[in-house]
Amino acid sequence: MSWKHVILGLIMLAFLAAFPWGPLFAWSPVHPGYRHVRFSSADVLYPDGAALDPAYREIDRYVALAESFHEVKCVKKIRVVVCRNWSDCVRFATPFLGRPLAVTIPTGTLIFITPKAAAFRADIGELLRHELSHAVLKQNRSLVSVLHMRKQPWVSEGVAGLVAEMGTTAPGRQSISLPKKEFLPRAKTEELWLSFAAVPQKDWRFSYTAWVCFWNRQIERNGKATFLRFERACFSDPQGCRSSFGDVYGTDLRSAVEAFQAEVRSGRVVEPERAVF
Numbered sequence: 001m002s003w004k005h006v007i008l009g010l011i012m013l014a015f016l017a018a019f020p021w022g023p024l025f026a027w028s029p030v031h032p033g034y035r036h037v038r039f040s041s042a043d044v045l046y047p048d049g050a051a052l053d054p055a056y057r058e059i060d061r062y063v064a065l066a067e068s069f070h071e072v073k074c075v076k077k078i079r080v081v082v083c084r085n086w087s088d089c090v091r092f093a094t095p096f097l098g099r100p101l102a103v104t105i106p107t108g109t110l111i112f113i114t115p116k117a118a119a120f121r122a123d124i125g126e127l128l129r130h131e132l133s134h135a136v137l138k139q140n141r142s143l144v145s146v147l148h149m150r151k152q153p154w155v156s157e158g159v160a161g162l163v164a165e166m167g168t169t170a171p172g173r174q175s176i177s178l179p180k181k182e183f184l185p186r187a188k189t190e191e192l193w194l195s196f197a198a199v200p201q202k203d204w205r206f207s208y209t210a211w212v213c214f215w216n217r218q219i220e221r222n223g224k225a226t227f228l229r230f231e232r233a234c235f236s237d238p239q240g241c242r243s244s245f246g247d248v249y250g251t252d253l254r255s256a257v258e259a260f261q262a263e264v265r266s267g268r269v270v271e272p273e274r275a276v277f
């Protein structure tokens with residue numbers, strides 16, 4: 001056997017091993033060390049010997065909620081991988097992974113829940129609604145649009161937060177957004193525009209809460225149809241998001257954020273819409 005055959009054989013072995021143990025794990029027909037539970041719109045893979053949080057069993061309803069909120073269809077089945085530990089997460093999800101609670105890859109068909117979700121005592125229902133909102137939107141957009149939307153977190157993360165907030169937090173769990181009593185005193189003194197002006201954020205949880213409250217306000221003032229018109233315009237042309245905001249809402253983004261901040265200073269925050277399950 002020549003050295004070329006040896007190298008070719010090693011490449012083939014590495015490729016085959018990438019399915020059950022590497023970055024192709026989610027697409028592998030076998031998942032060593034993981035259980036597989038099937039629902040209509042999504043499959044969940046979770047570690048052998050671990051208990052599955054009951055929120056995962058609500059996944060079909062959460063997908064339906066995200067579809068109905070954004071008025072889009074989830075065309076492809078989603079797979080959710082609950083990583084046993086960081087070492088598994090890094091093997092399965094690199095290069096999509098920083099250190100988030102969860103991540104949805106750009107195709108909108110695969111979600112990884114990281115060990116940080118357990119460490120944060122995250123409300124899994126809320127986390128799933130957030131990621132499934134990303135998933136249904138990503139499935140309906142081009143890859144280029146999805147990648148450009150990373151530079152518009154005030155839209156991409158804010159609107160995922162709207163669906164995430166449609167439920168109550170399970171006892172003993174933490175919401176991704178800050179509780180109102182923590183957010184309001186800070187939002188009265190800190191300049192909210194800073195959360196909207198750039199991509200890097202000083203405090204993601206604070207900015208995320210500001211974005212969710214801002215979009216709740218926009219929907220309350222101008223209605224859902226206007227919001228969806230903006231959402232579609234922004235996702236179709238992510239680089240033109242800020243001018244689309246002006247076109248749809250008839251006011252520039254900075255003025256709208258300043259008006260929002262004035263309301264926050266007077267103690268007024270629009271409560272999220274609570275879906276009834």
Ligand SMILES: [Zn+2]
Pocket residue numbers: 130134156157160
């Ligand atoms: Zn997100």
